Amino acid sequence: MNRMAVYGGRKLQLAPLMGLPGIPLTKTTVRQNLETAEKQWQSLSRLYEHFSPDAMFPMMDLSVEAEALGIGLLKPENGSFTVAVHPVTSREALQQLTLPRPRKDGRMPVMLEVMRLMSRYLDCLNIAYVIGPFTLAGQLAGAGPVIKGVLKNREFLLRLLDFSGLVIHSYAEALVEAGADMICLLEPTASALSPEQFRLFSGTHIQGFVAGCAAPVILHICGNTTVLIEEMIATGCRGLSLDSQVDLPAVSRLIPPDRYIFGNLDPVRTVAYGSRMQVVAETRTLRRSMAGLDNFVLSTGCDLPLDTRLENLEGLCSAAREV
Amino acid sequence: MKELTELAVLVKNGDEIEAAEKARQIINAVDPSMIVMTLTVAMRELGEQFEKQEIFIPELLIAADALLEVMKIVEPHLQHSQEQRKTVVIGTVAGDIHEIGKNIVSVVFKAEGFNVIDLGTDVSPRDYIDTAVKCGAEVIGMSTLMTTTMDVQKEVVERLVAENIRDRYKILIGGAPTSQRWANEIGADAYCQDAFKGAAYINSLS
Numbered sequence: 348m349n350r351m352a353v354y355g356g357r358k359l360q361l362a363p364l365m366g367l368p369g370i371p372l373t374k375t376t377v378r379q380n381l382e383t384a385e386k387q388w389q390s391l392s393r394l395y396e397h398f399s400p401d402a403m404f405p406m407m408d409l410s411v412e413a414e415a416l417g418i419g420l421l422k423p424e425n426g427s428f429t430v431a432v433h434p435v436t437s438r439e440a441l442q443q444l445t446l447p448r449p450r451k452d453g454r455m456p457v458m459l460e461v462m463r464l465m466s467r468y469l470d471c472l473n474i475a476y477v478i479g480p481f482t483l484a485g486q487l488a489g490a491g492p493v494i495k496g497v498l499k500n501r502e503f504l505l506r507l508l509d510f511s512g513l514v515i516h517s518y519a520e521a522l523v524e525a526g527a528d529m530i531c532l533l534e535p536t537a538s539a540l541s542p543e544q545f546r547l548f549s550g551t552h553i554q555g556f557v558a559g560c561a562a563p564v565i566l567h568i569c570g571n572t573t574v575l576i577e578e579m580i581a582t583g584c585r586g587l588s589l590d591s592q593v594d595l596p597a598v599s600r601l602i603p604p605d606r607y608i609f610g611n612l613d614p615v616r617t618v619a620y621g622s623r624m625q626v627v628a629e630t631r632t633l634r635r636s637m638a639g640l641d642n643f644v645l646s647t648g649c650d651l652p653l654d655t656r657l658e659n660l661e662g663l664c665s666a667a668r669e670v
Numbered sequence: 671m672k673e674l675t676e677l678a679v680l681v682k683n684g685d686e687i688e689a690a691e692k693a694r695q696i697i698n699a700v701d702p703s704m705i706v707m708t709l710t711v712a713m714r715e716l717g718e719q720f721e722k723q724e725i726f727i728p729e730l731l732i733a734a735d736a737l738l739e740v741m742k743i744v745e746p747h748l749q750h751s752q753e754q755r756k757t758v759v760i761g762t763v764a765g766d767i768h769e770i771g772k773n774i775v776s777v778v779f780k781a782e783g784f785n786v787i788d789l790g791t792d793v794s795p796r797d798y799i800d801t802a803v804k805c806g807a808e809v810i811g812m813s814t815l816m817t818t819t820m821d822v823q824k825e826v827v828e829r830l831v832a833e834n835i836r837d838r839y840k841i842l843i844g845g846a847p848t849s850q851r852w853a854n855e856i857g858a859d860a861y862c863q864d865a866f867k868g869a870a871y872i873n874s875l876s
Contacts, residue, residue: 367818421792426765427818491770495735497728498684535815538846539727539770569815570846574723592849615820616852649817649847 352644359401361667363647366406368655369394378424381408384460395469398664402472405461407650412478412514413486415453416444433489449521459525466526475527477519479534480511481549490536497544512552523561530562535569545578553582569649576601591648596636604642611648619655623662630666678712684732690739702747713781717866734777759802760811761789763822768815778865795826811842824856842868
């Protein structure tokens with residue numbers, strides 16, 4: 348039905364954003380998986396054995412970079428880790444920070460080891476996550492102050508963004524060395540911005556990251572990013588990962604054929620908690636609507652929850668592979 | 671009145687210091703309920719601009735800050751009829767500490783004259799329900815920004831049903847990954863794409 352997306356001679360047709368659903372397969376906890384490379388690897392490899400997608404991601408964790416900078420986290424046993432404090436609210440506080448050493452600080456070494464294991468043992472493309480510069484700035488200084496900063500505190504915000512850019516550059520470099528075929532940059536906080544604000548306070552910095560990254564970059568922003576699509580493309584990223592609120596067939600007309608379009612089944616309502624029949628039907632509908640585009644990669648609009656029904660993932664994968 | 675118009679412009683522009691100063695200047699000369707009414711209209715106008723994508727979250731946030739500063743000055747002068755105010759319990763669901771959207775909702779709802787009980791972030795289903803029962807709330811509003819925590823919204827509705835008190839409350843949900851379809855599926859009363867739609871929904875209740 349669809350023309351097939353490829354990367355480096357390998358097919359890239361099916362790549363759901365899944366990591367957490369592997370945890371029940373190993374009867375472990377989210378915390379164990381985010382803190383121990385071996386446990387995360389086991390959960391991911393079980394997912395891969397079950398579903399064999401064309402690309403695998405590690406567990407989505409937007410707290411790795413902030414923790415490596417010494418920022419405190421909330422670490423529930425069975426929920427995503429989140430940044431608990433946002434102390435970098437002044438130039439002086441920013442000057443106190445030192446760039447993390449990816450092989451030593453926080454859980455960056457855990458994620459590097461996960462990527463090494465994925466690269467060594469999984470016969471698919473392996474895509475590592477890094478956080479976006481604006482989102483990291485929001486974790487350091489608080490999302491509210493940073494979003495307001497685009498209007499009221501621009502000079503400090505730009506310094507913070509420069510620093511964030513350095514953090515993610517060195518981490519991505521280490522992830523690529525560990526075997527990542529692509530980098531998926533997660534920039535959810537930028538969904539709050541106008542196109543012009545995005546260009547000035549996120550896009551420009553992502554552009555610098557993309558230019559200096561040794562692997563192709565996929566840009567993921569949660570929510571309805573329709574208004575930002577052109578600015579997202581202008582970052583030079585190799586692909587866009589779009590959430591389920593975006594009308595994918597409509598925006599695909601704006602996206603050049605040399606950029607991948609990852610998307611965009613509803614991860615919660617459909618894939619996690621819908622019926623298998625519903626998942627199959629929506630997957631088929633999405634494929635039909637994107638037929639003819641060989642830059643389309645069937646995926647979920649965002650990360651799949653921990654308790655995603657595995658029979659639904661099976662339905663998604665089988666419908667994605669129907670001829 | 672010229673002063674009220676100027677105050678509204680200052681709030682809409684997010685000039686919080688100037689707006690507070692203007693409020694202090696006029697508070698003894700103007701009916702405070704007129705000030706609130708003016709600011710409610712101003713926030714609704716911002717809502718319309720937001721809907722048309724003429725402004726975005728940064729502009730809303732700085733306007734909300736300015737509104738809060740003005741309300742601190744005006745509120746002690748207001749004589750609310752508590753019986754007529756709808757009580758709304760809001761918060762970001764357990765496992766999620768995103769608060770920007772929820773904070774905008776809080777400010778807009780206050781501007782509309784609702785009695786807002788803001789539970790903050792990482793709110794458990796039990797806390798939503800216990801607070802709503804204790805305060806005699808009419809509305810429970812739940813926000814989440816993460817796909818991984820959306821299910822908490824469903825859990826609150828299920829618990830209300832299990833405890834036989836579902837019909838006491840209108841349940842509003844919001845947040846980037848949510849939708850009207852999600853609201854329908856979990857049995858919420860309304861999906862609110864933004865704070866202004868939430869306020870309009872509550873105002874539409876008899």
